[in-house]
Amino acid sequence: MATAEIDVPAEALPTLAQANDDISRPIYPPSWRYYLLLAICGIGILAGGTAWAIQIRNGIGMTGINNPVSWGVYIVTFVFWVGIAHSGTLISAVLYLVRSGWRTTINRAAEAMTIFAVMTAGLFPLIHLGRVWYFYYLVPYPSTRLLWPNFRSPLVWDMFAIGTYFTISLVFWYLGLIPDLAVLRDKFTGIKKKLYGAFSLGWTGSVRDWAHYRRLYLYLAGIATPLVLSVHSVVSWDFAMGIVPGWHSTIFAPYFVAGAIFSGIAMVITIMIPLRWAFGLEKYITKYHFDNMSKLLLFTSLIVGYAYAIEFFLAWWVNDPIEKESFGWRATGYYALPFWIMVFCNVVVPMSLWFKRTRNNLAALFVVTIFVNIGMWYERFVIIVTSLAHEFEPGGWGIYVPTTTEILIMIGSFAWFFFWFLLFSRTLPVISIAEVKEHLAHEHEHGH
Amino acid sequence: MSGIVAHYDTLGATRDAIERLRDAGHSDFDVFSPFPAPELEEAMGITSSPVRRWALIGGITGFLTATALTGLTSLAYPLVTQGKPILSWPAFFVIMFEMTILFTGLFGFAGVLFHTWRSRRRLSPGYREVFSVDRFGVYLHDAGGKAAELTSMLRETGAVEIEEVAA
Numbered sequence: 001m002a003t004a005e006i007d008v009p010a011e012a013l014p015t016l017a018q019a020n021d022d023i024s025r026p027i028y029p030p031s032w033r034y035y036l037l038l039a040i041c042g043i044g045i046l047a048g049g050t051a052w053a054i055q056i057r058n059g060i061g062m063t064g065i066n067n068p069v070s071w072g073v074y075i076v077t078f079v080f081w082v083g084i085a086h087s088g089t090l091i092s093a094v095l096y097l098v099r100s101g102w103r104t105t106i107n108r109a110a111e112a113m114t115i116f117a118v119m120t121a122g123l124f125p126l127i128h129l130g131r132v133w134y135f136y137y138l139v140p141y142p143s144t145r146l147l148w149p150n151f152r153s154p155l156v157w158d159m160f161a162i163g164t165y166f167t168i169s170l171v172f173w174y175l176g177l178i179p180d181l182a183v184l185r186d187k188f189t190g191i192k193k194k195l196y197g198a199f200s201l202g203w204t205g206s207v208r209d210w211a212h213y214r215r216l217y218l219y220l221a222g223i224a225t226p227l228v229l230s231v232h233s234v235v236s237w238d239f240a241m242g243i244v245p246g247w248h249s250t251i252f253a254p255y256f257v258a259g260a261i262f263s264g265i266a267m268v269i270t271i272m273i274p275l276r277w278a279f280g281l282e283k284y285i286t287k288y289h290f291d292n293m294s295k296l297l298l299f300t301s302l303i304v305g306y307a308y309a310i311e312f313f314l315a316w317w318v319n320d321p322i323e324k325e326s327f328g329w330r331a332t333g334y335y336a337l338p339f340w341i342m343v344f345c346n347v348v349v350p351m352s353l354w355f356k357r358t359r360n361n362l363a364a365l366f367v368v369t370i371f372v373n374i375g376m377w378y379e380r381f382v383i384i385v386t387s388l389a390h391e392f393e394p395g396g397w398g399i400y401v402p403t404t405t406e407i408l409i410m411i412g413s414f415a416w417f418f419f420w421f422l423l424f425s426r427t428l429p430v431i432s433i434a435e436v437k438e439h440l441a442h443e444h445e446h447g448h
Numbered sequence: 449m450s451g452i453v454a455h456y457d458t459l460g461a462t463r464d465a466i467e468r469l470r471d472a473g474h475s476d477f478d479v480f481s482p483f484p485a486p487e488l489e490e491a492m493g494i495t496s497s498p499v500r501r502w503a504l505i506g507g508i509t510g511f512l513t514a515t516a517l518t519g520l521t522s523l524a525y526p527l528v529t530q531g532k533p534i535l536s537w538p539a540f541f542v543i544m545f546e547m548t549i550l551f552t553g554l555f556g557f558a559g560v561l562f563h564t565w566r567s568r569r570r571l572s573p574g575y576r577e578v579f580s581v582d583r584f585g586v587y588l589h590d591a592g593g594k595a596a597e598l599t600s601m602l603r604e605t606g607a608v609e610i611e612e613v614a615a
Contacts, residue, residue: 016482016582140517148521150529152539160543164550171557179483179580186577201561204575207479207488209564214484215497216556223507223549230545437582438483445459 013444014283016437023431024187026279030426041419048412051405052127060130062405069388069400074128076380077410080263081121081417082162082235083256083376086228087264088114089169092176093224096217102292104435105284109275110268111173112428116420117267118166120413125158127409154237161234168227172220175213178203179434232260239383245326246387249314255307259379262300262346266372269293271421273366275430284431287360294359297372301350304379308343322392330386334399338378339386345375450614452588452598453574454607459485461606462584466491468605469588480575480585488584499559506555507548514540514547573613583608 014022055062065072088110095103126132138159140149149156181200185193203209236256239247249255269290276285315327331339349371352358359365390397424430456462462479466488469477479488489495518540526534574587591598591612599610 020581140521146525148525151518151522151543152530152532152536157539157542157546160546164546167550168553171553175557175560183482183580186580201564202571203564204478204572205480205482205579206564206572207481207485207492208494210481210484211489211494212497212499212560212563214486214489215499216503216560219500219503219556220553223552227546227549230542234542434483438485441459441483 013440015444016440019284019436019440020183020187020433022281022283023429023433023436024184026426026430027184027428034422034426038419038422041415041422044412044415045419046412048409048415051408051412055127055130055405055409056132062403064401064403064406066398066400068391068396068398069385071128071384071388072400073381073402073406073410074124076377076384077413078121078124078128079235079256079380079384080377081117081124081413082232083260083263083380084267085114085117085121085165085169085264086232086257086260087268088112088117089165089172089224089228090261090264091268092172093221093228096221097225100292101439102289104439105281105431106268106272106289106293107435108173108176108428108432109272109425109430110264111169111176112421112424112430113264113268113271114169115166115173116417116424117264118162118169119420120417122162122166123413123416154234154241157234158238161231165227165231168220168224172217172224175216175220176432176435177428178213179205180429180432183433184429229257232256239387244387244391245320245322246311246330246383246390249311251307251310251314255304255311258300258303258307259376262297262304263372263376265293265297265300266369266376269297269365269369270373273362275425279425279430281431284436287362290362290365291356291359294353294365297369298350298353301346301353301372305347308347326387326390329390330382333386333390335382335386335389339382342375342378342382345371346379349375450591450595450612451574452591452595452602453576453611453613454586454588454602455576455578455609456584456586456606457582457608458606459487459584462586463487463491465586465602465605465607468601469586472601474588476590477586477588478572478574480572480579480587482580482582482584498563499556502559502562503552503556506558507552509555510547510549510551511544513551514544517547518543587613 063072063074065074088107091103091110092107095107126135129135138149138156151157178200181196182203182205184196185200188196233253233256236252240249240252242248272285272290276282312327312331315323330336349368352364352368357364358368385400389400454465456465462481466479470491470493479492481488519535522534522536522540528534532539572587574585574589576583576585579585586602586607588598595612602610
């Protein structure tokens, strides 16, 4: 890591012991503000949970989904959260493989975000199911009825993809945490020492153990890279395998993967800006990191914008009247407003990131990422709802409007996600202590 | 039997100490590092880890398990869906791909747990809490009656602190 990346002269670099203290400081008893944030999230979860309970009691008729739009806000929000989950692995695995030093201080929080986002996303197929207790039909087990899941179905692929993604992300995250848990074990006393000690699995930092650790870390990065590409491809096939106009397209897999990385990076920035400020981590997460993430955001925005344009181009080029009608209606019909919100938030607003002034102004960057978060939710809404609402037969066209139940559950999902993130930020190091030390040691030793 | 723990505060000095110890014919020692240091692994002569075998076996197991799961269950209940053949390998490949990755990761993690088990049963008597902060430790399990000689050798390599421990 070059000195420029840290953004401070070499003599001002923190020592290893300082890094140890700085990064583990947030774990000390938090202030009332933290509890206030937790309480706000708690209220959100309660609201969403209550709405879900009412929906389970009264049935799926509590939602606006019906014929022809049978996938609504739940599936939109599911795809949104799976997308958010993508940047964590991208930052930890892909940037690790290409040896991008700047990932070091942001990978831990991004990986945590991945896990909590998958946990949030995973709720939505259950909520959408209505009779949630039939979920086990998806699980392949030798039942007495000799029935097995249909492995040709993209929904079953999806369960395997998301399940694998969650498990591998968790292993990746936990493996990275083990040395840091040992740091906390050595730092604390009493019950905390016992707890962190138990989870650190007796880690001593023996070089022999590091050798095993480093190998597995490399392998996990290696397998997580194709995994991250596969997961959102499989999610996109939930749609593209259907013959619905607006869905049945070969560009869906790369289009969804780019969108996922775009939204994920935006959420990482949205979270990191306040986190860095609240925990005083300016020395570790610098403008350099935000500058790099902004460039990734800009790049993926261009891909997403290109995909939007090419969808319309293909509809025109193929000259299929149903495709042309579907896309024409998407931009000018009943759902024109969501469509143009999507274009504005995902394509127009990120163009401000061409300017270094925007990339280096954290307040402006924060606002841009909020736009992207909103825009990417709308993107999924536009893809899912407008396609279903306007299929082949004019007699089968219809309109879907979300109900309060659906909106409350969606808001509850945000509260649920941030609740877990808040808990994480006060119990575990939000930056990888071992990796920061590795870079600092080399900086000090080579005297940059 | 008594051992020696030497503290170092730089990577370079630790590497020198490892090289000196190995040159003097010692192999019964542990080195503690607060962060991953390929240089130290190299100095200790560690070139690979059996974890790679665990990962490979895991990947093959996952692939075969998924092949068996999708193929055999389709044959056991041969119902034509979506007009596709009973054995629809292109569709099943998605499951095979995901399970290959899943098993590679889980087996690899099991491998790490297995191969670090010795050091996890109880913290090594040569381990000190500073080794998770900013110091490197070299722990010679048994000085074999040459404690004075070894101490002076370790001090020459730049040890900042040396202590004797009962193993």
